[in-house]
Amino acid sequence: MSQPFDMELFLASVLTGSHATRQRHLRQAKIIQAEISERWQRQTPWTWQRKHVAWFLEYRLGRSSEDTRYYYLLTVRLLARRLEKSWIFKRYQDVRRPDDGG
Template identity: 65%
Template sequence: MNKQFDMEIFLAGVLTGAHATRERHIRQAKTIQAAISERWSRESPWTWQRKHLAWFFDHHLSKHSKASRYYYWLTGLLVISRLKKPWSLPEP
């Protein structure tokens, strides 16, 4: 039996700011996780590659507003920071 990956625990070390902001980042990170999991069957961010995040931002968010893409971009930066990867995401 597989235990579901807990995104809240994963991001706990890099989350700062107001409670509402932390909750938004967690909610958006779970959305990113669900989309990548559905597309590539990769549950844990530890198994993601840069192409997975790039796909999410280029294709999955393509019809979202510029403001939504910006807030997801901020969450993406937190995920990358937590993974300690040298990746970058193009600004929205």
């Protein structure tokens, strides 16, 4: 019986920032993992291809707010950094940080 994949351990070397920021990235990475696992039967990030992450960004976040897409994109960039991949998502290159002041 294999152990469940530990996303926190996987991202430990690239997670920085406040406790809340680290927790947000972990929560979002686990959501990404669950969605890709359900759709593509790819259990760990080591087995992901760019197309799997692009599918998540395009189809699972397609109707989400720009703010939500921005924060998931930051998490995707952390995942790519940890995987040592140079994934570029052209559609999301111009996504900007949400305004802090409403």
